[in-house]
Amino acid sequence: MNEISVQIKINNNNYERNIKPNTLLIDFLRDDLGLTGTHSGCDTSQCGACMVLHNNSAIKSCSILVAQLNNQEITTIEGLQDKDKLHPMQNSFRNNHGLQCGFCTPGMIISAISLFNENNDPTEDEIRKYLEGNMCRCTGYQNIVKSIEEGAKDMREKG
Ligand code: FES
Ligand code: FES
The missing domain is CATH 3.10.20.30 (Beta-grasp domain)
Structure with missing residues (x-):
């Protein structure tokens, strides 16, 4: 070819x-x-x-x-962090135990930022609906949702 x-x-x-x-x-x-x-x-x-x-x-x-x-x-x-500083959404996943094995985590964080770009103050239902295209085999959705709520709050505050 x-x-x-x-x-x-x-x-x-x-x-x-x-x-x-x-x-x-x-x-x-x-x-x-x-x-x-x-x-x-x-x-x-x-x-x-x-x-x-x-x-x-x-x-x-x-x-x-x-x-x-x-x-x-x-x-x-890899492009989200600013030098040694994690992106607020990455930080929030870390602080809220939003990962277990971590396999799904890059995709979850990218989706979370994509959601924020459409809706900067999503409800829990909106977050869960948006994550329909992301699967977590460790089924850690509760903390993933919490991570996205807090990550979005941090992103709003940091403008
Ligand atoms: S590897 Fe792309 S959706 Fe699963
Ligand atoms: S944290 Fe293991 S697949 Fe989601």
Whole structure:
């Protein structure tokens, strides 16, 4: 298969690469760039562990080709923190025990920020509904919801 050239901005870094046209974003992130914080948890576009931000919204990186994002920008879990300072939503997950094994956590945090970008003061019901595309195999939803409520509050206060 002939390769194509793509340019993509990830976590504020510009990449120009020759790739196979059928390269999935998740494989590009993990295998080509070593950004392994984005997890692959299923083959069926259901688990949400692979979420990244595109135009401030969460998308599943297992369901999109890099070629579709030519000249566009995405943010992964690695791009959220500011130098050594965690993003408020990351901090909130840590402070509220919003993770157990941590496998689903990058996707949960990306979805939480995506929700905040649409609705900066979500109710518990709205959070639970928004998380329908994210699965936690440890079933720690109670603390995940609490983490998102407090993370959103912190993000509102920090403006
Ligand atoms: S790996 Fe993308 S939804 Fe499961
Ligand atoms: S914390 Fe283990 S899958 Fe969610």
